[in-house]
Amino acid sequence: MKSAVRDRLRLLALLRAAGPVLLASLCCQILLAGLVPPATAVALAQLLGRVQEVRAGSLAAAAVPLLFFAGVLLLGHGLEAVRDPLAYAVQARIDGRHRAGVARLAATSHTIDALERPEVQRLIRLARADPENWTERTPGAGAVAQLAEFGRAVTLLSSSVVLAAYAWWLIPLLVLPALLYQQLNRRDSMRWYRAWRGNSxxxxxxxxxxxxxxxxxxxxxxxxxxxxxxxxxxxxxxxxTLYDPVFAVARHQLRSQWRQLAVLLVPMTVAFLAVSLAAARGQRSLAVAMAVLSAGAAVYRAFGGEPRDMTGGIASLHAADRLRALLEPSARTSAPEGTDAAPGAVPVRFEEVGFTYPGTSRQVLDGLDLEIRPGELVAIVGLNGAGKSTLIKLLSGLYEPDRGRITAGGVDIAALGPVAWRRRIAVVFQDFVRYHLSAAENVALGNAAVPVDRAAVREAARDAGLTKVVERLPDGWDTPLARTRTGGVDLSGGQWQQVVLARALYAVRTGARLLVLDEPTAHLDVRTEFEVFERLAAHKGDASVVLISHRLSTVRRADRIVLLEGGRVVESGTHERLVAAGGRYAEMFAIQADRFNRGYDDRIEEDELI
Ligand SMILES: Nc1ncnc2c1ncn2[C@@H]1O[C@H](COP(=O)(O)OP(=O)(O)OP(=O)(O)O)[C@@H](O)[C@H]1O
Incomplete structure (x- = not known):
């Protein structure tokens, strides 16, 4: 009960987002509209009374009550006309603020493990208040509906005054059944809602x-x-699956409608008969009877309202609360943003790092030790599922190690703070994002924190081998890279990879000191790949590079090659040293070289290794 009141108050508190003018206008509309039904009853009574009095004389004597009656009717129509636009404007402001809050919450979660959980995705869907079907309601709709409840309370109170002025017993006779009728309707309405929501x-x-x-x-x-x-x-x-339970509820409700009708009609008929009889017998005037009948009908209207608006709005607020609790940065990731003291490349070390994905039991990394020296180009190789991409996700702070730590210049990257740390690194993931933006914007997103530097964009594009691709685009750098956009084009897989490579190189040109590439050339032809690596080595400056690739012909040019197996580094050295050592790397290289010479794909799979 307490929490229900608290929820209602929360809905009302949301109304502040509408701003004082809009909110005051809506409050006035609701208050005045609440007074219209009893005012109509009174105006009608006055008009009838006067018409009866002047029946034999001039109708001009009825002008004042007629004007009053017409005024009340006009006011009612006017208030009705402004209700929807006002409510919509208030609702839009509240929902806009709420949605921005949910989006901010998701964006400021520094790690992605929470976002990958189905529960979190379900909550985001519920909390973001973007209705996709009639059952979904927004906090804005809930807040407006809550305010409208006050309007109905005004109608109920003022109509009750009219009824009580006639006879006190009309209050329990009409108000109590109306209350019961409302409860029955609300219960039915919620049954529909739950049947639908249960199968959303x-x-x-x-x-x-x-x-x-x-x-x-x-x-x-x-x-x-x-x-x-x-x-x-x-x-x-x-x-x-979705509709069958809803239709079952609907059928049941149709069969039980007689209950609601009985609750409504029996006391109403008794009350209205009593009032009409009193008028017919001349005990009360016809005018007073009309006012009472009109106020009685208003009582029933006052108990309308849509409970789903409030329930849905509150559900959305609760989902946002649970989301906040789940996405709240952990003590590690919420460490105060450290100062970005060392401007150049610094040694990065994995120290005894262990990691298991949430909800799984397999240790993907198990006591991994690795050092990436400043300016070094380190290639990481290993079979599918060895944990190469996982290593990168940990390095970029998207997951936190279960044990051990990752340091940059001797400082735990968790203590550096995710924002400061991510300014220092540029990452190209296998499943990179193809933004539906222009070519220039797609590259410049490598460092969205600084104003777009067109010269750096062009240089990064040159290093990634992208220049010729852009020259062929109909609108050059301003061409949208999406067929669904007007004037847009779609690129091939390899061309997209060049765009994303340019994005990372742009980040390096604008301040990043560690470039991480997860299979950046898998879609490139051999010649383009060769050129890209030549340029990368030449233009990376003092930045360190971590490169993951299955093509051993590519990684042989790296300063150091690291072989990952069983969640740890099992071999490390230059290509020549590893081949000479005759270990796992040498075995993989021999298989790949053989396949390549025979004209096959140069990747190898686990079962090819004995
Ligand atoms: N989000 C995730 N949740 C649970 N398990 C995951 C997730 N991502 C990867 N894994 C598992 O972690 C292991 C390592 O995956 P990872 O992607 O790091 O391997 P990889 O070495 O990059 O493989 P590949 O060469 O195929 O890209 C795999 O067994 C994979 O199924």
């Missing part, structure tokens, strides 16, 4: 299949594998 996962899954059918990217598979009919069937199955 099915709505999500149906939506995923639907999106797959209409999206251009999945559309390729859907067509080539003839999945269209199959995907439609899946979508329909989920829709049935």
């Amino acid at each position: 996962g099915a709505a999500l899954r149906a939506g995923l299949w639907y999106d797959a059918i209409v999206s251009p990217s999945e559309g390729k598979d859907i067509r080539l594998f003839g999945l269209g009919g199959w995907a439609l069937d899946r979508s329909e199955e989920h829709i049935h």
Whole structure:
């Protein structure tokens, strides 16, 4: 009960976001609209009374009550007309602020492990207040609905005064059944809501299949594998899972409607008959009877309202609370931002680092020790699943080690603070992001914190071998890299990789001192790859480079090659030294060289190693 009141007060507190003028306007609208029904009753009574009095004389005597009645009606219409625009404006401001808060929350979570959890994704979906179906409500809608409850309370109180002025017993006879009627309606309404919400996962899954059918990217598979009919069937199955319980609730409610009708009609008929009889017998005037009947009807209208607006709005606020608790930076990642003291490249060390992904039991890194010296180009190799990308995710602070630590210049990167640390590193992930922005913006996003430096963009593009690609674009650097945008084009996989490489090189040109590349050339042809590496080695300056690649022909030019296996470094040295040592690396290199000479792909898989 206490928490229900607290939730209602929270909804009301949100109204501050609307600003004083808008909020005051909405409050006035609600207050005045709440007074209109009883005022109509009174005006009607006065008009009738006067018309009866002057029946034989001039109608001009009824002008004042007629004007009053017309005024009340006009006011009612005017208030009705401004209600939706005002409520919409207030709601939009509250929801805008709420959504920005949720987005900020997700963006300021320094690690990504929480974002990968299904529970967090579900909460984001609920908290972001972006309704996708009629059951979803926003905090703004909840706040406006809560304020509207006051308007209904005003109607109820003022109508009750009119009723009580006639006879006190009309209050329990009309108000109590109206209250019961409201509770029954609300209970039914919430049953619908819960039946739908309980299966909202099915709505999500149906939506995923639907999106797959209409999206251009999945559309390729859907067509080539003839999945269209199959995907439609899946979508329909989920829709049935979603709707069947809702229809069952609806059928049950239709059958039990007589209860609501009885609650409403029996006392209302008794009360209205009593009032009408008194008027017919001349005990009370017809005018007074009209006022009472009108106020009685207003009482029932006062008990309307949409409970789902408030329930949905509160659910969204609660989801945001739970999200905040889950995404709140941990003690390590929320360490105060350290000063970015050392401007040049510093040694980076993994010290006894152990890591297991949340929710799994396999130790991906197990006591890993590795040093990346300033200015060094270190290549990390290993079989699929050896933990190479995981190492990079830890290095960039997207996950925290379970044990051990990673230091830069002797300082734990957690103590440096994620923002300061990430300014020093530039990372290209395997699953890089293709932003639907212009070519220049796609490169300059390598360092969004500084104003775009067009010269640095061009130089980074040259080093990544991107210049010729950009020259062929219809609008050069300003061409949007997305077919879905007007004038936009799509690039090939290799060309996109060059864009992303340029993005990382741009970061280095604008201050990053550690360049991390996870398979940056997997899509490049041999010649482009060779040129890119030549330029990378020549232009990396004093930055250190960590490079992951399955192509051993590429990594042989690295200063040092590190082989990862069983979650730790098992071999380390130059290509020549490792080949001479005749260990695992030498074995992998021999297989790859053999495959390459025979014209196959030069990657190797685990089962090819004995
Ligand atoms: N987000 C994740 N949650 C749980 N397990 C994960 C996650 N990402 C990777 N793994 C697991 O961690 C292990 C190491 O994965 P990782 O991507 O680091 O390997 P890799 O050496 O980069 O492989 P590849 O050469 O195929 O890219 C794998 O067993 C993988 O299934």
